[in-house]
Amino acid sequence: MTDTPDTDDLLALRLRALGHPARLAILRALARAEKCQCGEIVRGLPLAQSTVSQHLKVLKEAGLITGTIDGPRSCYCLDRAVCAELAAALGPLLGEWAAPLANRPTDPNCRQTASASVPDRQSMPDPHPSLMSGKRISA
Secondary structure, eight states: OOSSHHHHHHHHHHHHHTSSHHHHHHHHHHHHOSSOBSTHHHHTSSBOHHHHHHHHHHHHHTTSEEEEEETTEEEEEEOHHHHHHHHHHHHHHHHHHHHHHHHSOOOTTOOOOHHHHSOOGGGSOOSOTHHHHOOOBOO
16 A cells, blocks of 8 residues: 555555454454355354444445355455555554654653553453353344
């Protein structure tokens, strides 16, 4: 990805699609799968079929997955090329932010360290406890 408004918009769209635990779980399941997944995605998550379908729609609109109709069902695969492109775009972007910060003097009004500014995951409440409970929920 080159740095243009269009590619920035596309990167933002894809990053927003990654911004939900259920969608991350779907992507992990598709990444582990040896073939396209149909009903297996719904059976593997503690979410209602309609909720999973909505998350799949977001992932597909972002280009992270592809979907095909196979008779009465839809089957989904991870778009490996798009995922590789996303990973390649993030590395330089994070490096682009890190370089200026490394050389910048510490502002006394902003004395947070990385560990102080990011809460410990163990101390954070799970924003979506239903994903861990094993219970199916609807949207």
